[in-house]
Amino acid sequence: MYDLAVIxxxxxxxxxxxxxxxxxxxxxxxxERDKELGGILNQCIHxxxxxxxxxxxLSGPExxxxxxxxxxxxxxEVKLDTMVIEITPDKKIFIDSPSGYECIEAKSIVLSMxxxxxxxxAISIPGTRPSGVFTAGAAQRYLNMEGLMAGKRVVILxxxxxxxxxxxxxxxxxxxxxxxxxxxxxxxxxxxxxVQCLNDFDIPLYLSHTVxxxxxxxxxxxxxxxxxxxxxRPIPGTEMEFDCDTLLLSVGLIPENxxxxxxxxxxxxxxxxxxxxxxxxxxxxxVFACGNVVHVHDLVDFVSAESARAGEAAxxxxxxxxxxxxxxxxxxxxxxxxTVPQKxxxxxAADKIDVxxxxxxxxxxxxxxxxxxxxxxxxxxRPYMAPGEMEHIVIxxxxxxxxxTVTVSAKEA
Amino acid sequence: xxxxxxxxxxxxxxxxxDEDNDYAVTGNTCKRGAVYGRNELMNPTRVLxxxxxxxxAAHGRMPVRTEDAIPKGxxxxxxxxxxxxxxxxxxxxxxxxxxxxxGTGVNVIASRDL
Numbered sequence: 001m002y003d004l005a006v007i008x009x010x011x012x013x014x015x016x017x018x019x020x021x022x023x024x025x026x027x028x029x030x031x032e033r034d035k036e037l038g039g040i041l042n043q044c045i046h047x048x049x050x051x052x053x054x055x056x057x058l059s060g061p062e063x064x065x066x067x068x069x070x071x072x073x074x075x076x077e078v079k080l081d082t083m084v085i086e087i088t089p090d091k092k093i094f095i096d097s098p099s100g101y102e103c104i105e106a107k108s109i110v111l112s113m114x115x116x117x118x119x120x121x122a123i124s125i126p127g128t129r130p131s132g133v134f135t136a137g138a139a140q141r142y143l144n145m146e147g148l149m150a151g152k153r154v155v156i157l158x159x160x161x162x163x164x165x166x167x168x169x170x171x172x173x174x175x176x177x178x179x180x181x182x183x184x185x186x187x188x189x190x191x192x193x194x195v196q197c198l199n200d201f202d203i204p205l206y207l208s209h210t211v212x213x214x215x216x217x218x219x220x221x222x223x224x225x226x227x228x229x230x231x232x233r234p235i236p237g238t239e240m241e242f243d244c245d246t247l248l249l250s251v252g253l254i255p256e257n258x259x260x261x262x263x264x265x266x267x268x269x270x271x272x273x274x275x276x277x278x279x280x281x282x283x284x285x286x287v288f289a290c291g292n293v294v295h296v297h298d299l300v301d302f303v304s305a306e307s308a309r310a311g312e313a314a315x316x317x318x319x320x321x322x323x324x325x326x327x328x329x330x331x332x333x334x335x336x337x338x339t340v341p342q343k344x345x346x347x348x349a350a351d352k353i354d355v356x357x358x359x360x361x362x363x364x365x366x367x368x369x370x371x372x373x374x375x376x377x378x379x380x381x382r383p384y385m386a387p388g389e390m391e392h393i394v395i396x397x398x399x400x401x402x403x404x405t406v407t408v409s410a411k412e413a
Numbered sequence: 414x415x416x417x418x419x420x421x422x423x424x425x426x427x428x429x430x431d432e433d434n435d436y437a438v439t440g441n442t443c444k445r446g447a448v449y450g451r452n453e454l455m456n457p458t459r460v461l462x463x464x465x466x467x468x469x470a471a472h473g474r475m476p477v478r479t480e481d482a483i484p485k486g487x488x489x490x491x492x493x494x495x496x497x498x499x500x501x502x503x504x505x506x507x508x509x510x511x512x513x514x515x516g517t518g519v520n521v522i523a524s525r526d527l
Contacts, residue, residue, distance in 0.1 A: 035471070045463070045478075047460045051422045057460070059476060059478050059524045060524075065526065143464075144474065145472050146472070172461075191418045192418060192420040192425045195418045195420050200485065
């Protein structure tokens, strides 16, 4: 019987395992389906990681390397090439590995499976089905880990960060990136990536545009891009033709929660992740979740911080028993898409509670308001907010104690 | 006055650079932003990340990066220069794989163990 089983050895799982060890757990196992630790960071060779966590600017593999070394210096057991098939509510974990099918048991579990990309099927682009249509992350893996270029003349649909990063990467490797096309009137990625990945290389960004037809028999030969109206319907007469052999899709990420659902854990339809308390505990006692499997992050530094809390909470659960008492509900109000956490333990939460969310539209000078009914509890000022950039506020627990439900909303100041 | 988005970190601060006032930067929330704003108008630089070939490792490509930023205009030449580098495993994270890239004084380092 393990004290803690961590499902997934990416940045979230590594941080959770490490902090659980630091808090005194010794019998910890990390289950990873790939042949190495590090998760998606291994293919994110660009820099910009670690400014918060390590106070320096690292590439993705370097950031992973730091955590892998930290974990390797502990007694945490790592099982690679291991797929978790099923998790039960009583914390039995069924796995398939080179040593065969087996069941392991753990007193606590951290779910850190990350997320995966939305594909062409998820956005239903009309047209033929030639090769040459990739998710941006698949093309990133081919190029950065296997040395293979997805194509030579590229259009990118969606302005998520991975698509923007790939626009620069493929340009540097000699491809011609013709355009980045975004259906929304604002970018889905960080502004810094628009600047350093598109503007630096004069790649045009078409906001409020989408791909309306894919052409080609065996290989992609071209596609049509059209402007869309405020209801995201293509406007006749705005057709632009692109002669290209590659379409990269950067159209969103979906937390990978098959195991979570299979265990019967309550899911939040807004995040596609589990409902979590401020200590990252799910609806099943002793099962915690952290990182992109809970909600999709922009920065790995915040994944590490959140996951450290999950690991600490798992250690606390094993060493001191379950958290008692009722909770305060946190809900999303005007212009806010979701919140993490969705629940805060009334009596045991730390003094300062980190709350993360995304706004639904672009804001200039604005306010984030924490309220309950007509009572304003706390107000935070922001110079600028956008859906592509996750917001983070720190709420004082003692200000919440008298309420059953609090609402996070945003408004122009 | 020129408005820029700082790319030093994901915060993306909105900077204003005053060319007529010795490139004074406002809108930054850290020292790096002030340096970036000034450099971006006088001598723009970027950290380059790419991969080089490696033999005898679990993967055929080693991720590498410049230890410091290099002039933006040299990015494509730097990529060509790095195509000539061929490593043999084992190489460790932080090892220098190419010294003084294109005479910039900046080294290129390995980004992981392979």
